[in-house]
Amino acid sequence: MTLRFTLNGRPAEAEPAAPDQPLLYLLREEPFALNGPRFGCGLAQCGACTVLIDGRAVRSCSYPAEAVEGQSVTTLEGLGTKESPHPLQAAFNAEGAGQCGYCSNGMIMQSADLLSQNRRPSESEIKEALARNLCRCGGHNRMVAAVARAAAAMAG
Amino acid sequence: MNAILPRRSVLAAGAGLFVALGLRGAPVGAQTNLADPPATDVDGVLAIGADGRCAVLTSKTEFGQGIRTALAQIAAEELDLPFEAVHLPFPDTDRSADHGLTGGSVTLQVVGPRLRRAAATARAALARMGAERLGVATGDVETVDGAVRVASDPGRRVSYAELVGGRRFDVAIDPEARVKDRAAWKVAGRSLPRPDLVDKLTAGGDYIHNVRLPGMLHARVIHAPALGAEPVAVDEASIAGIPARLVRQGGVLAVVAEREWDAVRAARDLAVTWSAGKAIPSMEEVYDVARRTPAVRADVTVNRGNPESALAEAASTLEASYAFAVQTHGTIGPSCAVAQLADGRLTVHSGTQAPFDLRAQIARALGMPNEAVRVLYHHSSGCFGRNGLEDAASECAVIATAVAPRPVRLQWMRHDEHGSEPKGPPTVMDLKGGLTAEGRMAAWDSQSWVPHSTVTLLRTTASALLDKEDGGAPGSGNWHANSNPPYDGIPAARTVVHRIAETPFRPSWIRTPGRVQNCFAVECFTDELAAAARKDPVRFRLDHLSDPRGRAVIEAAARVSGWDGRPSPRGEASGPIRRGRGIAYIRYDNTRTYVACVIAAEVNLDDGTVRATDAWLAQDCGQVINPDGVRQQAEGCVVQTLSRCLREEIAWEGNRITTLDWESYPLITFPEVPRITVEILDRPDQPMWGAGEPAAAVIAPAFGNAIFDATGARLRRAPFTPERVKAALSGAARMPLP
Structure with missing residues (x-):
């Protein structure tokens, strides 16, 4: 079966x-x-594997490949590059929002979904949007600041 | 000796006391296993390439703690190179200097000064070479931006690349080499960003998980679901429909496939009948069993005055027991490795903390000489101690021997990481304290039980499954550390640490090993004594501490938090939400970094939930190379340790771990993370000390003390689950543990 x-x-x-x-x-x-989406749990519990499907954040570890037929998938690589980063990637870098960085794919992709729905989220809205994304290093507050920074940058 | 000890422990403690006589009152020594072998020549530490860039050669690995950025800053500073001109190649046992495993918060402390001297030696050598080339006296040249130039005629210059690019220095490291004054720093001492971060945020970064070799196979291992269980029968027909094959080498049971998903589903579907395995104590029994387990030796971590008579003469006494749960490292990216056996050489790619130790362990387990094994490091997901990375590497090496010469990638699944990595062990401490009539601490006497060592116990899984010794990992985890009260104002104090022979699960070092657990007991018990004396917890600590740097961090934490001086508990509150604040202090290992933390907590009396709303941390880790790096580590310590205090506990039924995913072993979430304020007390003229671990030690006691301040309920067992909080609120936890 070809998808x-x-x-x-x-x-x-x-x-x-x-x-x-x-x-x-x-x-x-x-x-x-691709290296952007990362295996974390295979159970849709941590968010490390998040991609955008038709613009919405989806946990690819638990999303059947078959269902992607005809859909549009965006990964961390598609969001931006080192030379030309997405505002979220630039903001995460500027805030030092990532230690080991393994969770950051999910944090950025989930935040991209958030910002597409809510252009200027409050701090508590950002925290709620990321509440099901896990980070072990404890970079949470910097990530929240990074999302707010990116939102401000995107709003111009 | 103390009558509460069973006989075997008395004997062991006696032996420890005998050994410790020469160390009376002295702290137990630093961790020798983490000290690097001294490099004697510059070429063993750094190299200038033909392009003029400097490579720092070290086995120290990066998993987000920022050490490699800080080391680059040190080298750039002393060599007068731009920061961008210094890089740290990934550790490779064929090429790197063996600086020991990465851990214990010692990289900057141990490698930093040596790198600084090596770089200063190299700069002096470059100045000499440059002066000779330029035909002037050495005193007439200066080093700037990777070049030597005549000070009075800056146009006359020669670059480092021209002088030594791609060649050896052949110069011994000069211990007297002149290093720069702090005031002259341009690159060190600044908050430079980590160069590795932007890759991780875009293309995905050079993680071990992303290593792909031509012709690479995919493997999954099938670990026993119960401790000590062995496969009795394996039904190969159960995976007949999947293009995957079974690999069995000794006790290593794995499936290998061309495509990763086929390996995943083959491992999932393979029908295995397991033996029953070995019996272990229940979760409720485990601390008492630890007290009864034979001790290999006892460490006396402080021995001052006569605690027995001081307790007998005290105006009032207190007793309490503190226990800390079995925990997993909680790595977000499960352990992974890639290995290939070709032309008689085994190459292993790993995110290991200890490339050289891993090489030795794999070589020994597989019966190969060290030289036949090469370990290459790639970024790992934060491991925070010895997690499953080395086990996955060892298993992958075994599988590579079965599929040679093809390379094979082994990725652990989530249940492998939660279930089969080695664990932070259960620890327990029994304390007695005495107060004078004036409310000063007069006596302190504690016994605690921790793993003997992780040296001989922490074999790789492959070593155990093949039944071949691998020598164990050379790290003790130093579980005894900071088991003593940090207050020199206590006239009579003795703390004995029983190093027990075994614990139910493989014990491992996990961030801030021993100090998290010990400081929880010591600093909460200090708070109990302060409360019994009706003293303000900050004032009480200062009244027993003479060390000016220790006093300074306590005072700074109190200042930035707006501490309201009064005894705990707060009392006089109403409504279901109670608020309080607590403080805790440590001098790490009694010899280095000072930290104090104030936490503000909320307790919901109705449902027993607790949360930290603010954390104010004051830290003195000596000279600071990268302030934001120190800040990030401190923030991480706050969040991760709060997570460990809130809910994290490995649970088991019979001999099966039941917490095999994030639902059953939940981490802290974004809405639960407090505001964090980090106050760094920079000591530019002092040696640099570690910042990756120390702040984690004070979080559990500051949180527990804040909960006590809010409610009068004392939590003596971590994590602080709603059930335990409610039990403490009803007074049940005032009783010692069973």
Whole structure:
């Protein structure tokens, strides 16, 4: 079964290993070999694997690859690059919002979803939006500041 | 000796006392396992490349603590190089200097000064070489921006690359090499951002999880669901429909596939019948069993005056027991490794804290010489101690021998990490204290039970499964550390730490090992004594502490928090939400970083939930290389340790761990994280000390003391679950633990 979808703005095709293969494994293997979405729990509990599907944050570790047919997937790589970062990526870097950084993919992608729904979220709205994303290093307050900073930057 | 001890422990403690006589009153020594072997020449520490960039060669690894940024700042400063011109190649056992494992908050403290001297030696050598090349006296040149130039004629210059690029210095490190005055610093002492962060925020970063080699296979291991269980029968037919194959080497049970998902589902679907495994104590019994477990030795961490007679003569006495839960490191990215056996050489990619130790362990378990094994480091997800990374690497190495010469990647699943990584062990401390009629501490006597050592116990999983010794990991975890009260104003004090032979799960070092647990007991008990004396907790501590730097952090924490001096508990409150504040203090290992923390807490009397609303931390870690790096570590210590205090507890039924995911072992969430204020007391003329661990030690006691201040309920067992809070509120926890 060949899946056809859009990946970071480009048409993509892939053959899942099995009907129940989660999207995360498809994105991380050849030919895509993406590093942005990360395996954390496989249970949709931590958020490290988050991608945007048609603009909304989805936990790719628990999202069946089959369901992506015809949809548009954006990963951390599609959001921005080191040379041309998305305002969220720039803000996270400016705030030092990340120690080991492993969770940051989920934090940024979930925040991208938030900012697309709510252009100027309050501090408590940011915290609620990220309440189901786990961080072990304790960079939480800096991430909240980074999201607020990015929101301000995007609002111009 | 104390009559409450069972006989075996009395003997062990006696032996410890005998050994400790020569150390009367002295703190137990620093962790030798973390001290790096002294490099004798500059080339063992740094190299100038043909492009003029400086590589700092160290086995110290980065998992977000910022040490590699700080080390680069030190080298850049002493070499007069721009920060961007210094880099730290990933540790590689074929190339890096072995500076020991990364941990114990000692990287800056131990490697920092040596790197500084090596860089200063190198700068002096470059100045000599440059002066010779330029035909002037050494005294007539200066070093600026990676070049040597004539001070009076800056146009006459020669770059470092021209002088030594790509070649050796062949100069011994000069211990007297002149280092820069703090006032002259341009690169060190500043909050420079971590260069590794931007990659992690964009392309995904060079994590071990992202290593992909041509022809790489994917593996999953199947770990026993119960402690000590072994596979009795494996039904290969159960995965007949999946393109994956079984690998069995000794007790290592794994599946290997071309595609990762096939390995995942094969491991999921493989039908295995397991033996019953070994019996372990229940969660409720575990602390009492620790007290009864034979001690290999006892450490006396302070021995001053005569606590027995001082307690007998005290105007009033208190007794209490404190216990801390079994916890997991909680790494967000489960352990992962890539290994390949080809041409007689085994290459292992790992996010390990200790590349050289891991090489030795794998080589020994597999019966290979050290030289035949190469370990390469890649960024890991924050491990906060010895988690499953080394185990995954060891298992991956075994699987690589079965699929050679193809490379293979092993990724642990979430249940592997929660279930099979080594754990922070259960610890318990029994304390007695005595007060004078004036309310001063007169006597202190404690016994505590911690793992003997993680040295011989902490083999890799592959070592155990293959039944081949691997020598263990050379780290003790120093579980005895800070088991003594930090107050020299107590005239009679003795603290004995029983190093017990075994604990139910493999014990490991976990961030701030021993000090989190010990400081919880020591600083909450100090608070109990202050409350019994009806003294303000800050004043009470200052009244027993002469060390000016210790007093300074306590005073700073009190100042920035707006501390209201009065005895605890606060009393006179109404409504279901009660608020209070608590303080705790530590001098890390009695020898280095000072920290004090004030926490403001809220307690919901109706449902027993607690939360910290603010944390104010004051820290003196000596000379500061990167202030924001220190701040980030302090913030991380607050949040992570609050998480460990709120809910984190490994649970088990029979010999099966039941907390195998984030639902059953929940971490702190964004709305629960307090406001955090970090006050750094910079000591520019003092040695640099670690900042990654010390602040974690004071969080549990400051939080517990704040809850006491709010309610009068004393929490003596962490985590502070709603059930325990409600029990404490009803007075049940005033009784000693069973």
